[in-house]
Amino acid sequence: MSKMNAYKLQLMYEGTNYAGWQRQxxxxxxxxxxxxxxxxxxxxxxxxxxxxRTDAGVHAANFIANxxxxxxxxxxxxxxxxxxxxxxxxxxxxxxxxSPDFSARxxxxxxxxIYRIDTSPCGNAFCRNFTWHHPAPLDVEKMQKAAAHFLGxxxxxxxxxxxxxxxxxxxxxxxSEITENNQILEYRITGNGFLxxxxxxxxxxxxxxxxxxxxxxxxxxxxxxxxxxxxxxxxPAKGLMLWQAEYDHQDM
Amino acid sequence: MSKMNAYKLQLMYEGTNYAGWQRQxxxxxxxxxxxxxxxxxxxxxxxxxxxxRTDAGVHAANFIANxxxxxxxxxxxxxxxxxxxxxxxxxxxxxxxxSPDFSARxxxxxxxxIYRIDTSPCGNAFCRNFTWHHPAPLDVEKMQKAAAHFLGxxxxxxxxxxxxxxxxxxxxxxxSEITENNQILEYRITGNGFLxxxxxxxxxxxxxxxxxxxxxxxxxxxxxxxxxxxxxxxxPAKGLMLWQAEYDHQDM
Numbered sequence: 024m025s026k027m028n029a030y031k032l033q034l035m036y037e038g039t040n041y042a043g044w045q046r047q048x049x050x051x052x053x054x055x056x057x058x059x060x061x062x063x064x065x066x067x068x069x070x071x072x073x074x075x076r077t078d079a080g081v082h083a084a085n086f087i088a089n090x091x092x093x094x095x096x097x098x099x100x101x102x103x104x105x106x107x108x109x110x111x112x113x114x115x116x117x118x119x120x121x122s123p124d125f126s127a128r129x130x131x132x133x134x135x136x137i138y139r140i141d142t143s144p145c146g147n148a149f150c151r152n153f154t155w156h157h158p159a160p161l162d163v164e165k166m167q168k169a170a171a172h173f174l175g176x177x178x179x180x181x182x183x184x185x186x187x188x189x190x191x192x193x194x195x196x197x198x199s200e201i202t203e204n205n206q207i208l209e210y211r212i213t214g215n216g217f218l219x220x221x222x223x224x225x226x227x228x229x230x231x232x233x234x235x236x237x238x239x240x241x242x243x244x245x246x247x248x249x250x251x252x253x254x255x256x257x258x259p260a261k262g263l264m265l266w267q268a269e270y271d272h273q274d275m
Numbered sequence: 276m277s278k279m280n281a282y283k284l285q286l287m288y289e290g291t292n293y294a295g296w297q298r299q300x301x302x303x304x305x306x307x308x309x310x311x312x313x314x315x316x317x318x319x320x321x322x323x324x325x326x327x328r329t330d331a332g333v334h335a336a337n338f339i340a341n342x343x344x345x346x347x348x349x350x351x352x353x354x355x356x357x358x359x360x361x362x363x364x365x366x367x368x369x370x371x372x373x374s375p376d377f378s379a380r381x382x383x384x385x386x387x388x389i390y391r392i393d394t395s396p397c398g399n400a401f402c403r404n405f406t407w408h409h410p411a412p413l414d415v416e417k418m419q420k421a422a423a424h425f426l427g428x429x430x431x432x433x434x435x436x437x438x439x440x441x442x443x444x445x446x447x448x449x450x451s452e453i454t455e456n457n458q459i460l461e462y463r464i465t466g467n468g469f470l471x472x473x474x475x476x477x478x479x480x481x482x483x484x485x486x487x488x489x490x491x492x493x494x495x496x497x498x499x500x501x502x503x504x505x506x507x508x509x510x511p512a513k514g515l516m517l518w519q520a521e522y523d524h525q526d527m
């Protein structure tokens with residue numbers, strides 16, 4: 024049997040036109056498009072492992088994926104060839120060889136997501152697919168106070184949608200911060216892992232804080248109560264972007 | 276006859292899905308969509324005057340238009356109503372009353388356009404509709420030198436496409452500058468007026484300079500020669516954005 028070679032891809036995509044990352048039989052997905060393009064160039068079926076299963080409409084600025092195959096490929100040529108086949112809303116920035124043990128999914132130490140809220144009255148035409156348009160007034164200072172309460176290790180059961188595959192619910196959040204720039208609120212959250220829809224439910228809860236429905240200092244109790252029905256709505260997918268994933272370079 | 280009232284609109288649009296600003300019988304245009312929405316809310320046909328006739332695929336961050344009508348309108352309500360009818364890629368930011376003599380087209384003292392070139396090898400998925408993807412290497416320093424040669428008053432006949440309505444060809448350029456940020460080149464040009472396709476032909480010429488096809492110091496001779504065939508190609512529409520228009524506040 025010939026030697027297996029391992030490759031790592033760094034890609035970006037606008038999720039607007041895709042039913043998420045994960046391959047599906049009856050829907051166009053990012054993984055599906057990418058595996059199709061790789062198979063054409065490599066002349067062999069390829070199965071990708073992705074850092075995250077982003078939902079329909081969610082974007083990624085730096086998505087890491089890996090695959091193995093028999094035989095070897097010229098990574099520069101492969102990258103050019105795949106980009107020539109892919110639609111312009113999916114771009115492979117880089118392909119490199121990696122350790123055969125590397126898993127984009129299981130070796131990720133930290134992931135950072137950014138969520139953007141457009142607070143302008145009429146909505147911005149240019150970033151409409153990348154923001155949640157929320158024209159009602161939001162108290163940003165209160166939202167900033169509330170965001171800080173998510174830092175540290177917590178059981179995030181209250182901030183999880185049905186349908187995830189997680190067996191444990193404790194996650195460690197190292198960064199949880201809101202900045203405002205030109206009527207766009209940007210929420211940045213970094214953690215060692217995230218439950219299903221966790222970022223979007225946290226954002227929905229922060230928006231409740233911004234609208235005065237809950238006080239910032241109520242957040243610790245809401246986390247402790249582990250009750251999905253007491254926290255905010257799931258914020259729309261299109262405002263969410265996987266910003267980056269960090270790995271131990273030993274694993275790669 | 277009842278009194279005529281004059282109104283000024285400030286809008287933004289992504290031009291990707293439109294055959295330009297100007298109303299056409301058999302194509303979807305920004306002016307057409309806007310006049311349709313205004314007529315529904317105002318219950319009377321409206322004819323807009325726009326600051327510029329942007330081409331198909333060209334965007335506008337701050338587009339000024341004006342119209343007159345008999346009777347008066349609540350400008351805030353009108354703005355909300357029109358935005359509710361318009362597609363999300365056209366947004367009216369503001370509607371105000373203005374002088375009955377005001378013309379968004381003829382009173383514009385200066386207009387600024389921005390043109391963006393994406394020089395990354397694979398192209399950026401997020402700004403693909405707002406940039407010209409040009410992965411071949413460009414000498415930015417040379418392009419910056421060349422850009423400065425467009426400053427001042429010149430006859431720009433060499434940088435004009437057939438089909439414009441201009442009777443005079445001298446324009447005064449007050450700003451012509453290239454900056455680079457994260458593999459995106461941004462060309463900013465301000466002038467008292469522009470000939471048909473002038474910015475896009477200047478950009479095409481600057482890209483020729485960046486590729487070493489012409490030297491920066493050849494620009495003055497190319498301007499003086501008034502020969503369209505000696506300067507660069509017309510850069511793609513999608514990289515161009517009308518950034519702002521300036522008026523004497525006495526006129527408004």
